[in-house]
Each structure stands twice: as structure tokens, then as C-alpha cells.
Amino acid sequence: MEKREVWSSRITFILAAIGSAVGLGNAWRFPGLAAKYGGGAFLLTYGIAMFILGIPMLSMEIAIGRKTRQGAPGAFRSINKKAEFVGWAATTNAFAIQIYYAVVFAWVIAMAVFSFKFAGMVGNPKAASSLFGEITKTSWTIQGAGIPLVMAICLAVAWILIYACIRRGTVSVGKVVKYTGLTLPLIFLIIMAVKGISMPGGTNGLLKLFIPDFSVISDNGLWSNLIIDAIGQVFYSLSIMMAIMFAYGSYLKEEANVAKDATIIALADFGVSVLSGIVMFTTMYGVGMTINDMSASGIATAFIIFPQAIANLTSTGWVNALFGMIFYLCLASLAVDSAFSIVEGVSTAVADRFKINRRKTTKRICIISALFSIIFITNSGLAWLDILDNWTNQYNMIIIGALECIVVGWVFKPGKVLSEINRNTVSYKIPSWWFIGSIKFIAPIALILFCIWNLYSLFAGGGVYGADSGYPLWANVVAGWAVTFLVFSSGFIAKKVVRKRYEMVIVDENIDWKEDVINS
Known part of the structure; x- marks a missing residue:
């Protein structure tokens, strides 16, 4: 076995974790959901959910990763050998997500390259909203399998950049996150926020974002939807339930302060979401648009609606x-x-569980994922991405999260994990009432209800997804049900099939989890 790497410094880990957590979900999904629920009402609910659920679950994954020195599957096996399948489910689901997330990255690269075209679209929002379709040649319908040359190049660039960032593990990641972890996004967001606030009408957008107006919720009976979407956004934006934070935690030094670091990461994630909301709301109101013109769909907001504002x-x-x-x-x-970070979570899980060199594992995973990604740059790619995104995020991830909480909260002793979280800290500790109450009761109940609600919406709506257009049943079976089956059977496959070629690493199932006397 290779000697395990560790993060070069505390700030490197924090920036890497912030970089993983702060992603496109903050930049476009948060503003879209805030607009859907009237602005300030969603912001307030989201902040409460971040405090009650986000920080405890983030701390839990980081602490378990550090204690076990394993990716998600090995970490859960260290807790209980029958729980290993939960780690494999998180890893396999993350693998599916990384395939299409790289395509979204490629779309962003393409729009950045062709942004010069906005110069010829002054006062022509219709042309601006069509730019994405002209570049990508993709649509919400399943028809055609052509691959635009531009998108093939952008996808190749995206995967080369992804691999270059992680090819040397924590060393290369540490160098990259110094710039991309928080610095560059903050610079760009602040520039755009200042511009948006200075525009006529920009302050109206600011007031709409920060002043809660619950009439939109009560008049339309959206209370349950508001709570469910706020909780879902917390889980989605923090990179939990995706095997990432187990991997990042496994590279932490023993003296790391998990409680404090996890809180910093969560607060930074929340802050970037708010700043992104300021950019969207002030810019939209500054050009005469309102929240009624925005969409809860992140893709529609970023690639179709916001170009109209530009x-x-x-x-x-x-x-x-x-x-x-x-x-x-x-x-x-x-x-x-x-x-x-998603690729890192997957490669760490595989390399740790089997005797495979991690750098070789990372390269192979990138190549395999890149080949699968080609499906999503075809003319039907947006439709396939929409289906897979719904299943991996709205169903699989939520079930995985509920299973994680059940394993830690009921099969294992949450007090032991809390002791690991609060190790090395004196001034700031996560109290037992907060952590155990969240992991044992609030989080699993909320996640189960979230999943039930999503399944109800799925069947009640006849399987209708994105852009109010229904996809064929066979497409939902291929990109939805089949992927979900693979996600939750992956533990069995890993044990019964893969180990015929690779020897599974023996995981220490008797780790000394010390449970201190906890003062709530």
C-alpha cells in the first residue's frame, strides 16, 4: 500500500473543501429557487437548514474520513461491515454525477469562449437566449445523436483540466485551490455584484432577496415545497452524500479541528450562495426583469434567461x-x-478499497468518464442530462443521505463520531443536542420525507421532467431506474465481481472510537 497523503496545510484543506462545496449549485440553482419562493423567504429557510442539518452532516463525513483513513466504502465498513454498501452507493452515484457534471463544465467553457457574441446582441434578448442552443446544438428532446465539433473540443478541454488538477493528488489540488477555491470566484462575483447594485432598479432586487415575503408561499400553499427545496439545496451545495468529504477528510492531519473547519466551510458555502443571489437579483431587476422571469432550473437560468439580461x-x-x-x-x-472533487472522491474510494495505485486509478476513471460524457454532448444530450440529474440528485442522493444517518445515528453510536469531531478543539465544540438531534432524528426524517415527496411528484406528474416536456418511458428506465438499481447494487458487484481480479484491502473494523463524556 502507498503511504497515505495528507493535506499540506489546514488552509489547503479548507480551500479544497470550499471549492468542492461551492459550485454551480450555488451560482445558479440557489438564485433560481430563491426566485421561486419570493426571495427572502427561501434565504431564511435555507440558512436555518444549513445550521440545523448542513453543518452536522458535513462534520460527520469529514470526521469519519479522518478517523478511518478510508474513502466512503472502507469508512462505512470500519463502522459496520454490513454498512459498506452505503459507501459504494455514494461512490457509484458520484461516478454518474461526474459524467454529466463535466459536460456542464464544457458548456460553461463554450459560453465563455463565445461570449464576444454578446457585443452584437445589444437590445436583442431573443438572440442572446438562443446563443446556448446555437453553440451546443442540444435540446430538451430525445432526438438525434450528432456531436458538434465545438462541444467535443470543449469536453476534451474540460476533462484535461479536471485530470490535471488531481493527477498528483493533494499536491496538485493544493496548488489549484489557492486560486479557484475561493479567490477567483469571489473576485468575479464581487465585480458583478457591484455592477448589479449600481444599476437602476438593482436595489429593488436586493430588497427582494433579503426581505422575506411569505405571502407567495401562503397564497400558493408552498410551505412543504419551500422546506423540502431548502433542505435539498443544503445537501446539494455542500458536496455531502457524494463520497467527497469522506475522501477529503481521510487526508486530514490528526491535529485538524474538524468542528471549526466544517463550520467555516459551511459558512463560506452559504456566503457564496448569497453573493450569487445578489448578482442574479440585482442584474435581473437592473435591466427591468423580475423574479417571475427567472427559473428554478439552473441550466435555464444560466444559459437561457441570464443571457437576456446581459x-x-x-x-x-x-x-x-x-x-x-x-x-x-x-x-x-x-x-x-x-x-x-467528485472524481477525487470516486478514485479515493476505489484505490483505498482495492490494491490499485491511486494515480493510475484517477487516470482510468477520467478516461472512462470522458467516454460516457460524450452521450451528453449529442443533440439529445440536454434531455439525457436532465433525466440523470433528476434521478441522481432528487432520489439516489437523498436515499443515500438517509442511510448514512441511520447507520451513524442508530447502528453506530453518534456520540463516538461527535467525540471525533470535537477532538483538538477547546473554544468551539458542536454540542450533542445539535449533532445527535440532527443525525439521529431530524436529518433522516427530513430526507425520507423529501424522497417520498419526490417520488409522489414523479408518479403524480406522470414522469414529466424539465421544460414541462415528458420523456419516453424507455429513456427514464435507461437513465433513471437502471442507474438507480446499479447505484444500490454496486456494493454487491464490487464484492462478487471486482475482487476476482483485484484483492480487496482488509479494512480495520476495530478502530478505537473513543466516546468522551459529552457536555451538551
Whole structure:
């Protein structure tokens, strides 16, 4: 076995974890959901969910990773050998996500490259909203399998960048996150926020984002939807339930302060979400649009709706083009860290569980994933991506999260994990009432209800997804049900099939989890 790497410093780990957590979900999904629920009402609910559920679950995954020195499958086996399948489910689901996330990264790269076209679209929002379709040649319908040359090049660039960032493990990741972890996204977001606030009407957008208006919720009976979407956004944006934080935690030094670091990561993630909301709301209101013009779909918001705002930004073409380039470069800097962190979580899980060199594992996973990604740059790619995204995030990830909480909260002793979280800290500790109450009761109940609600919506709506257009049953079976079956049977496959060629590493199932006397 290779000697395990460790993060070179505390700040490197924090930036890497922030880079993983702060991704496209913060930049486009958060503003879209905030608009759906009237702005401030969603922001308040999201903040409460981050505090009650986000910080405890993030701390849990990091602490278990550090204690076991394993990726997700080995970490769960260390807790209980029958729970290993939960780690494999998280890893396999992350593998599916990384395949299409790289395509979204490629779309962002393409829009950044062609942002100069906004110069010729002054006052023509219709042309601006069509730019994405012209470049990608993709649609919400399953028809055609052509591959545009531009997108093939952008996809290749995306995967080369992803591999380059993680090819040397924590060493190369540490160098990259110094710039992309928080610095570049913050610079881009602050520039755009200042521009948005300074525009006529920009302050109206600011007020809409920060002042809660619950009339939109009560008038439309959206209370349950609001809570479910806020919780879902917390889990989605923190990179938990995806095997990532187990991997990142496994490279932590023993003296790391998990409680404090996890809180910093969660607060940074929340802060970037708010800043992204400021950019979207002030810019949209600054050009005469409102939250009614925004979409809860992140893809629609970033690639179709926001370009309309860019076209109406000023009467000077080059200024609009520059703003468009800054916007998509900001998305690219957010996307790259999240993309390579998903690959890192998967490769760590596989390399740790089997006697395989981690660098070779990373290269093979990138090549295999890149080949699968080609499906999503075809003319039908957007439709396939929409189906797979719904299943991996709205169903699989939520079930995995519930299983994680059940294993830690009921099969294992959450107090032992809490002791690991609070080790090395004196001034700031996560209290037992907060952590155990969340992991044992609130989180699993919320996740199970979330899953039931999503399944109800799926069947009640007849399987209708994105853009209000239904996809064929066979497409849902291939990209939905089949992938879900593979995700939750992957533990069995890993044991029964893969070990015929690779020897599974013996995992220490008797790790000394010390449970201190916990003061709540």
C-alpha cells in the first residue's frame, strides 16, 4: 500500500473543501429557487437548514474520513461491515454525477469562449437566449445523436483540466485551490455584484432577496415545497452524500479541528450562495426583469434567461460581452473544483478499497468518464442530462443521505463520531443536542420525507421532467431506474465481481472510537 497523503496545510484543506462545496449549485440553482419562493423567504429557510442539518452532516463525513483513513466504502465498513454498501452507493452515484457534471463544465467553457457574441446582441434578448442552443446544438428532446465539433473540443478541454488538477493528488489540488477555491470566484462575483447594485432598479432586487415575503408561499400553499427545496439545496451545495468529504477528510492531519473547519466551510458555502443571489437579483431587476422571469432550473437560468439580461445590460456591446465573459469565467472557476472533487472522491474510494495505485486509478476513471460524457454532448444530450440529474440528485442522493444517518445515528453510536469531531478543539465544540438531534432524528426524517415527496411528484406528474416536456418511458428506465438499481447494487458487484481480479484491502473494523463524556 502507498503511504497515505495528507493535506499540506489546514488552509489547503479548507480551500479544497470550499471549492468542492461551492459550485454551480450555488451560482445558479440557489438564485433560481430563491426566485421561486419570493426571495427572502427561501434565504431564511435555507440558512436555518444549513445550521440545523448542513453543518452536522458535513462534520460527520469529514470526521469519519479522518478517523478511518478510508474513502466512503472502507469508512462505512470500519463502522459496520454490513454498512459498506452505503459507501459504494455514494461512490457509484458520484461516478454518474461526474459524467454529466463535466459536460456542464464544457458548456460553461463554450459560453465563455463565445461570449464576444454578446457585443452584437445589444437590445436583442431573443438572440442572446438562443446563443446556448446555437453553440451546443442540444435540446430538451430525445432526438438525434450528432456531436458538434465545438462541444467535443470543449469536453476534451474540460476533462484535461479536471485530470490535471488531481493527477498528483493533494499536491496538485493544493496548488489549484489557492486560486479557484475561493479567490477567483469571489473576485468575479464581487465585480458583478457591484455592477448589479449600481444599476437602476438593482436595489429593488436586493430588497427582494433579503426581505422575506411569505405571502407567495401562503397564497400558493408552498410551505412543504419551500422546506423540502431548502433542505435539498443544503445537501446539494455542500458536496455531502457524494463520497467527497469522506475522501477529503481521510487526508486530514490528526491535529485538524474538524468542528471549526466544517463550520467555516459551511459558512463560506452559504456566503457564496448569497453573493450569487445578489448578482442574479440585482442584474435581473437592473435591466427591468423580475423574479417571475427567472427559473428554478439552473441550466435555464444560466444559459437561457441570464443571457437576456446581459443583452440589455448596457447600450455598449463590448461592455455586455465583457460582463458575459466574466459571468461564465466565474461559473468555470466554480465548476472545475466541484468537478475534480467528485472524481477525487470516486478514485479515493476505489484505490483505498482495492490494491490499485491511486494515480493510475484517477487516470482510468477520467478516461472512462470522458467516454460516457460524450452521450451528453449529442443533440439529445440536454434531455439525457436532465433525466440523470433528476434521478441522481432528487432520489439516489437523498436515499443515500438517509442511510448514512441511520447507520451513524442508530447502528453506530453518534456520540463516538461527535467525540471525533470535537477532538483538538477547546473554544468551539458542536454540542450533542445539535449533532445527535440532527443525525439521529431530524436529518433522516427530513430526507425520507423529501424522497417520498419526490417520488409522489414523479408518479403524480406522470414522469414529466424539465421544460414541462415528458420523456419516453424507455429513456427514464435507461437513465433513471437502471442507474438507480446499479447505484444500490454496486456494493454487491464490487464484492462478487471486482475482487476476482483485484484483492480487496482488509479494512480495520476495530478502530478505537473513543466516546468522551459529552457536555451538551
